[in-house]
Amino acid sequence: MTALDDTPATLTAPPDATGRFGEFGGRFVPETLVPACQELEAAFDEAWVDPGFRAELTRVHTQYSGRPSIMTECHNLGAQLGIRLILKREDLNHTGSHKINNVIGQALLAKRMGKKRIVADTGAGQHGVASATAAALMGLECKVYMGAVDVARQELNVFRMKLLGAEVEAVHSGSRTLKDAVNEAMRHWVANVADTHFCLGSVVGPHPYPYMVRQFQSVIGDEAHRQIAEMTGGLPDVVVACVGGGSNAMGIFSGFVDESSTRLVGVEPAGGAAIGRGVPGVVHGMRSNLMQDEVGQVEEAVSISAGLDYPGVGPEHSYLASIGRAEYPSVTDDEVVEGFQLLSQTEGIIPALECAHGVAWIKREAPKMQGQTVLMNLSGRGDKDVAQMMDILAGRL
Amino acid sequence: MTAVAAFGRLETELRAKRDAGRKLLVPYITGGYPGWQAAIRACAANGADAVEIGIPFSDPVMDGPVIQQASQFALEQGVTPTSILDEVPGLDVDIPLAVMTYYNLVHHPGPTRFADQLKRAGISAAILPDLPLEESGPWCEAADAAGIETIMLAAPTAPDERLPRVTARCRGFVYSVGLLGVTGERESLAATATALAARLKRITDTPVLVGVGVSNAEQAYQATRVADGVIQGASVVRRLMDSGPDAVGEYVAEVRAAIDAP
Numbered sequence: 250m251t252a253l254d255d256t257p258a259t260l261t262a263p264p265d266a267t268g269r270f271g272e273f274g275g276r277f278v279p280e281t282l283v284p285a286c287q288e289l290e291a292a293f294d295e296a297w298v299d300p301g302f303r304a305e306l307t308r309v310h311t312q313y314s315g316r317p318s319i320m321t322e323c324h325n326l327g328a329q330l331g332i333r334l335i336l337k338r339e340d341l342n343h344t345g346s347h348k349i350n351n352v353i354g355q356a357l358l359a360k361r362m363g364k365k366r367i368v369a370d371t372g373a374g375q376h377g378v379a380s381a382t383a384a385a386l387m388g389l390e391c392k393v394y395m396g397a398v399d400v401a402r403q404e405l406n407v408f409r410m411k412l413l414g415a416e417v418e419a420v421h422s423g424s425r426t427l428k429d430a431v432n433e434a435m436r437h438w439v440a441n442v443a444d445t446h447f448c449l450g451s452v453v454g455p456h457p458y459p460y461m462v463r464q465f466q467s468v469i470g471d472e473a474h475r476q477i478a479e480m481t482g483g484l485p486d487v488v489v490a491c492v493g494g495g496s497n498a499m500g501i502f503s504g505f506v507d508e509s510s511t512r513l514v515g516v517e518p519a520g521g522a523a524i525g526r527g528v529p530g531v532v533h534g535m536r537s538n539l540m541q542d543e544v545g546q547v548e549e550a551v552s553i554s555a556g557l558d559y560p561g562v563g564p565e566h567s568y569l570a571s572i573g574r575a576e577y578p579s580v581t582d583d584e585v586v587e588g589f590q591l592l593s594q595t596e597g598i599i600p601a602l603e604c605a606h607g608v609a610w611i612k613r614e615a616p617k618m619q620g621q622t623v624l625m626n627l628s629g630r631g632d633k634d635v636a637q638m639m640d641i642l643a644g645r646l
Numbered sequence: 647m648t649a650v651a652a653f654g655r656l657e658t659e660l661r662a663k664r665d666a667g668r669k670l671l672v673p674y675i676t677g678g679y680p681g682w683q684a685a686i687r688a689c690a691a692n693g694a695d696a697v698e699i700g701i702p703f704s705d706p707v708m709d710g711p712v713i714q715q716a717s718q719f720a721l722e723q724g725v726t727p728t729s730i731l732d733e734v735p736g737l738d739v740d741i742p743l744a745v746m747t748y749y750n751l752v753h754h755p756g757p758t759r760f761a762d763q764l765k766r767a768g769i770s771a772a773i774l775p776d777l778p779l780e781e782s783g784p785w786c787e788a789a790d791a792a793g794i795e796t797i798m799l800a801a802p803t804a805p806d807e808r809l810p811r812v813t814a815r816c817r818g819f820v821y822s823v824g825l826l827g828v829t830g831e832r833e834s835l836a837a838t839a840t841a842l843a844a845r846l847k848r849i850t851d852t853p854v855l856v857g858v859g860v861s862n863a864e865q866a867y868q869a870t871r872v873a874d875g876v877i878q879g880a881s882v883v884r885r886l887m888d889s890g891p892d893a894v895g896e897y898v899a900e901v902r903a904a905i906d907a908p
Binding site: 267275276277278279280281282283284285422423428429432435436439440441442443529530531532533534536539541544545546547 | 703704705706707708710714718721726727728749750751753754755775776777778779780781798799800801802803804805808812823825826827828
């Protein structure tokens with residue numbers, strides 16, 4: 250049973266005036282960007298309470314992205330694991346992942362602010378594709394920074410972005426993955442701040458990004474809360490999502506964070522476990538858990554999934570971990586490969602490698618969750634990963 | 647306690663030189679890059695008024711390709727903040743030294759430990775380009791306690807109401823950011839460079855130095871017609887990488903001569 254009283258929804262409240270969730274977050278940006286962050290914060294706060302803006306956002310969600318996304322009960326895999334397993338199907342959104350929820354919101358906001366161009370970072374390419382899509386739809390120019398390593402392993406998404414009219418720039422600095430793409434996008438923003446909006450792809454970065462992106466993704470949790478009540482008559486026992494920066498997880502968690510009976514589980518890759526292995530640090534404009542060496546140099550995340558190759562994590566996740574509201578276990582690449590095949594073969598759904606992290610954790614922990622209702626955010630589809638998996642599974646199928 | 651704190655060594659020396667009619671020159675050298683110690687000595691011997699020592703960080707968001715490359719190379723050689731600071735006392739130069747680095751390298755050991763480490767190494771001041779005014783409290787408190795001067799950046803995007811708050815918290819000198827962008831050489835001095843320097847000169851008596859995008863002797867001359875001095879970063883580091891410390895000395899002498907011209 251959950252409380253039906255008027256307990257304030259404290260855990261979905263905005264961060265404090267300094268942009269902090271507890272001791273995490275803030276705004277650690279070069280002085281040049283401070284006014285831009287302040288302008289964005291004011292513009293978002295104003296838009297978010299403007300019924301006209303919200304109606305337009307809903308219209309695009311409904312008529313373009315395909316919302317609400319459906320829920321799918323996994324009868325086969327559920328029976329095999331001894332749990333009731335339900336997926337929130339963000340993989341069925343236009344462009345194939347939850348990333349579209351955020352970019353539609355940010356692109357509408359950018360237009361409202363009079364910006365001509367958006368600049369985006371991308372890891373697996375899903376956010377880049379979503380940004381390029383939103384830019385095409387709304388008549389904005391779009392430039393996407395992508396680590397050279399990711400460009401090589403996600404060439405189809407690179408082509409998609411170009412097809413959609415975006416300029417894609419491969420980043421050769423640092424570890425040449427998502428972390429460096431974020432650095433380069435920030436550098437570009439510093440130089441072009443007057444007419445460019447930085448369309449960050451996750452609940453990371455300086456205030457207001459972690460809060461704003463969570464709000465744009467909260468549509469996942471709002472829908473899922475309503476849908477699961479219709480399907481099961483109650484709440485899930487466990488909500489599971491993969492966590493790199495953590496936007497799909499914050500999206501679905503936001504619908505359940507105030508339901509104290511629901512366990513929240515964010516699954517990190519073993520090679521990029523910012524909460525599991527990191528300590529608080531400051532990078533990309535925020536104070537949050539961060540994988541770093543003994544002097545504070547940021548370490549390179551190494552994961553099978555480009556979208557989770559990030560050494561940091563959104564500050565709200567660090568906060569939820571610090572107060573014990575959410576837990577952040579990790580799974581290995583081998584478990585992920587197994588999870589990827591498991592969902593494909595039992596349910597006919599090929600998940601993104603990112604989401605296969607969630608499947609892997611559910612499979613491992615199922616013996617301890619017998620009879621429970623487990624809701625997983627299937628945040629993206631696996632089409633983009635098929636070529637990579639073909640190499641990994643060569644000869645094994 | 648006196649009501650007004652005395653200026654630190656950097657600000658004291660820069661004010662005295664400025665008030666005597668001298669334009670100020672502060673080159674930047676990437677700490678740990680091969681030849682960095684000799685390059686700092688060459689700066690001091692050829693007319694630099696102070697030197698900024700960069701402590702390389704893995705994710706330098708305010709730096710362009712040249713300084714990124716130098717930083718990354720130094721990191722690959724195993725350079726750490728401690729390995730650089732340990733060598734500072736042995737530099738034996740008679741001008742004040744500042745460090746420029748990113749906040750995580752301060753946050754990781756903690757502001758107090760980091761400030762004390764700078765003090766023990768004989769460093770006068772620190773520049774932390776990803777630590778804006780609103781987040782600077784814990785660091786400034788520790789730096790003030792250790793006698794480390796905190797140089798704040800002022801940006802062309804700052805509205806008029808913000809600049810006085812930035813300059814009020816500034817010690818050593820005001821780092822007037824020359825353009826919208828990261829460190830690196832440009833073909834011409836941006837109009838924003840002199841415009842911001844002029845705005846700052848109207849509101850503060852602290853020396854105002856233009857940095858980011860001041861790329862050669864001619865541009866340094868132009869900038870110092872309005873500002874009290876210049877910082878020379880990428881143009882210096884490129885010479886260190888291409889030709890070594892002697893070329894740094896020659897370049898600093900060239901800029902010195904240019905800004906001394908009437």
